[in-house]
Amino acid sequence: MLNIILMGPPGAGKGTQAVDIVDEFHIPHISTGDMFRENISKGTELGRKAKEIIDRGDLVPDDITVAMVKDRLSKDDCANGYLLDGFPRTIPQAEALKALGEEIGRPVNTVIDISVPDQVLIERIAGRRVCPKCGASYNVNTMKPSVEGICDRCGAELIQRKDDNAESFAVRLKNYYESTQPLLDYYKKAGLLHPFNGVGNPADLKKEIIELLRGLE
Numbered sequence: 001m002l003n004i005i006l007m008g009p010p011g012a013g014k015g016t017q018a019v020d021i022v023d024e025f026h027i028p029h030i031s032t033g034d035m036f037r038e039n040i041s042k043g044t045e046l047g048r049k050a051k052e053i054i055d056r057g058d059l060v061p062d063d064i065t066v067a068m069v070k071d072r073l074s075k076d077d078c079a080n081g082y083l084l085d086g087f088p089r090t091i092p093q094a095e096a097l098k099a100l101g102e103e104i105g106r107p108v109n110t111v112i113d114i115s116v117p118d119q120v121l122i123e124r125i126a127g128r129r130v131c132p133k134c135g136a137s138y139n140v141n142t143m144k145p146s147v148e149g150i151c152d153r154c155g156a157e158l159i160q161r162k163d164d165n166a167e168s169f170a171v172r173l174k175n176y177y178e179s180t181q182p183l184l185d186y187y188k189k190a191g192l193l194h195p196f197n198g199v200g201n202p203a204d205l206k207k208e209i210i211e212l213l214r215g216l217e
């Protein structure tokens, strides 16, 4: 069974790879960023609490984030594995996930880390466009959709994320290095970490990741 965490800084290509991994292995894609954005667009109480924090690039408090993931991982569709994208992002979140995984009998068994240098991340984020409906990612320079501004997968109109501006991105990157990067050591010590180089062609990276996961299935 594949109980996977996908890690990497903002703009590393987690969302792009996640779409292919879940298609290949038929497991749910659990993106905390997508879940927050859905709550914001629906105007829920959670969305109202998270909106300002997310727009400026900060992390939503651990208790709120952990409760949301706990609820999601307890659903039946996670019984045969899951892919977490963007969670955990702090050591307390990782500790909570460890306890939760044991409680539900589905502990994380694979951590994929995609690393990309800052300069490349900055360029990618500036050109990123996303589908608000299915979550697919594009880039106006390097990963264009077939029809400009329209999602290839579901036909919705692409948007630029509100936190994909230079100011919020700088905050997100700082938070990544301060709070999230220490998790790499945490999972390395646990023997779960599989590092990948995220510079270059996403299709080649996809092949490498899927080959690894087939061997672990």
Ligand code: AMP
Residues within 6 Å of the ligand: 010, 032, 033, 034, 036, 053, 054, 055, 057, 058, 059, 060, 061, 065, 085, 086, 087, 088, 089, 090, 093, 163, 172
């Ligand atoms: P993402 O789509 O993964 O880039 O997430 C977008 C934003 O949602 C982040 O910049 C945070 O503000 C918030 N967020 C997503 N996941 C988490 C998490 N695990 N912990 C705290 N905040 C999160």
